[in-house]
Amino acid sequence: MSNDIKTQVVVVGAGPGGYSAAFRAADLGLEVTLVEARSTLGGVCLNVGCIPSKALLHVAKVIDDARDMASHGVTFGEPKIDLDKIRSWKDKVVGQLTNGLAGMSKMRKVKVVTGYGKFTGANTLQVGDTKITFEHAIIAAGSEPVSLPFIPKDDDRIIDSTGALELKDIPGEMLVLGGGIIGLEMGTVYRALGSKVSVVEFADQLVPAADADLVKAYTKYNKDNYNIMLSTKVVGVEAKKDGLYVTFEGKNAPEKAVRYDKILVAVGRKPNGNLLDAAKAGVNVDERGFINVDKQLRTNVGHIYAIGDVIGQPMLAHKAVHEGHVAAEVISGMKHYFDPRCIPSVAYTDPEMAWTGITEKEAKEQGLKVETATFPWAASGRAIASARTEGFTKLIFDKETHRILGGAIVGINAGEMLGEICLAVEMGADAEDIALTIHAHPTLNESIGLAAEMYEGSITDLP
Numbered sequence: 001m002s003n004d005i006k007t008q009v010v011v012v013g014a015g016p017g018g019y020s021a022a023f024r025a026a027d028l029g030l031e032v033t034l035v036e037a038r039s040t041l042g043g044v045c046l047n048v049g050c051i052p053s054k055a056l057l058h059v060a061k062v063i064d065d066a067r068d069m070a071s072h073g074v075t076f077g078e079p080k081i082d083l084d085k086i087r088s089w090k091d092k093v094v095g096q097l098t099n100g101l102a103g104m105s106k107m108r109k110v111k112v113v114t115g116y117g118k119f120t121g122a123n124t125l126q127v128g129d130t131k132i133t134f135e136h137a138i139i140a141a142g143s144e145p146v147s148l149p150f151i152p153k154d155d156d157r158i159i160d161s162t163g164a165l166e167l168k169d170i171p172g173e174m175l176v177l178g179g180g181i182i183g184l185e186m187g188t189v190y191r192a193l194g195s196k197v198s199v200v201e202f203a204d205q206l207v208p209a210a211d212a213d214l215v216k217a218y219t220k221y222n223k224d225n226y227n228i229m230l231s232t233k234v235v236g237v238e239a240k241k242d243g244l245y246v247t248f249e250g251k252n253a254p255e256k257a258v259r260y261d262k263i264l265v266a267v268g269r270k271p272n273g274n275l276l277d278a279a280k281a282g283v284n285v286d287e288r289g290f291i292n293v294d295k296q297l298r299t300n301v302g303h304i305y306a307i308g309d310v311i312g313q314p315m316l317a318h319k320a321v322h323e324g325h326v327a328a329e330v331i332s333g334m335k336h337y338f339d340p341r342c343i344p345s346v347a348y349t350d351p352e353m354a355w356t357g358i359t360e361k362e363a364k365e366q367g368l369k370v371e372t373a374t375f376p377w378a379a380s381g382r383a384i385a386s387a388r389t390e391g392f393t394k395l396i397f398d399k400e401t402h403r404i405l406g407g408a409i410v411g412i413n414a415g416e417m418l419g420e421i422c423l424a425v426e427m428g429a430d431a432e433d434i435a436l437t438i439h440a441h442p443t444l445n446e447s448i449g450l451a452a453e454m455y456e457g458s459i460t461d462l463p
């Protein structure tokens with residue numbers, strides 16, 4: 001009997017982009033087949049990305065909070081770390097979510113095909129023995145970690161983010177190669193569990209996409225927690241029996257090779273666009289593996305769409321989800337576009353760094369006339385009561401209209417708080433709208449209203 005499938009929509013890849021597109025298309029009455037190479041749904045985000053990292057960051061936070069309590073008169077003693085139990089907690093979290101997706105696919109009658117899909121024509125995809133003939137396709141193939149050519153392969157002391165999440169051991173000395181969000185989040189976990197963590201970053205700032213003031217507050221808080229080498233690069237790694245000997249070059253490079261027990265390579269991610277024979281369907285893929293799309297997520301082939309990490313930066317799950325929805329809606333006949341005013345970014349570090357809309361750096365580059373209003377958490381009752389006053393909330397306004405164009409928060413729970421600023425940017429709120437919104441006291445959220453109040457254009461009289 002033939003395994004062949006005829007479907008209205010085939011979705012290739014079941015990460016946040018792919019499953020969101022599949023579910024939305026099914027909800028809109030389309031017949032959907034979802035193809036995924038992994039044995040579980042959820043893609044990088046649920047299996048080896050956003051979710052397991054946050055499960056481990058939760059453990060790290062509790063350890064750090066317990067340590068901090070000593071200065072408030074409560075002492076817990078040194079934590080006893082049981083790696084097997086931490087790992088099974090993380091796996092349980094992942095399992096709950098990936099199983100949930102399997103259930104939701106079933107409920108929506110989305111046909112799931114497990115295996116690697118490759119195009120064989122403009123309307124056909126091959127997955128193992130199964131030929132899928134489709135009317136529309138959505139490519140949601142995601143991305144994978146970048147490796148560096150001069151770093152030894154097949155040495156289990158050199159890991160990427162997926163290896164770091166496996167939490168095989170707690171190295172004594174760990175080098176995080178790359179000071180971006182993923183590297184710093186994993187560094188947060190390993191430091192809390194007991195590793196001595198060094199971070200090397202080629203740029204002159206950690207998390208180069210974020211505004212410098214945000215990163216400065218993060219770095220100041222963590223000055224004793226990490227050895228940070230900025231404007232420095234790794235030029236060689238020698239794997240010896242007793243450790244990995246790393247040579248550096250640059251402004252803050254140590255003179256001699258330094259020994260580490262483990263190296264986490266976190267220098268970015270590359271798209272998977274080159275791996276699915278897209279050319280056989282006529283779809284253009286650029287030399288880096290990205291697929292170009294229009295605002296309706298259409299590739300150069302009218303009935304084939306692409307979403308998520310495979311179409312470009314920012315490589316974030318929530319961007320993929322919204323793109324997935326738009327692609328499905330367009331296929332169903334709706335005149336929708338992916339045209340957000342802002343896509344939030346959050347580093348779930350300690351403290352968290354979160355920003356959305358335009359940054360000050362971007363405003364400067366684009367020659368926009370903006371003004372900022374910043375509320376320091378040293379003046380926030382809630383931050384003081386929580387002994388976490390290192391943060392601040394910054395709003396960025398258009399100088400003429402006083403409309404909010406962006407904002408940034410550094411501090412505990414910054415990621416949770418950012419949603420309000422996203423909503424304000426999307427709705428075109430001005431400083432007065434935000435300042436007149438009554439925020440509960442004492443909350444960290446209050447700092448958003450207070451920052452707006454500090455802006456000169458926020459108190460106006462009626463005409």
Ligand code: FAD
Pocket residue numbers: 012013014015016017018035036037038042043044045046048049050051053115116117118140141142143161162182272275276307308309310315316317318319320348
């Ligand atoms: P992916 O999640 O990459 O999924 C693509 C899927 O497609 C994969 O499962 C792959 O197996 C499958 N696939 C690929 N090609 C084929 C094929 N030809 N046939 C069949 N299947 C195929 N983002 C956030 O927004 N917040 C975070 O906190 C966050 N934390 C992260 C932490 C880490 C450690 C990492 C690595 C990433 C993190 N990200 C985070 C990024 C986020 O995971 C990605 O942006 C997101 O998963 C992209 O979704 P996607 O749908 O484009 O693709």
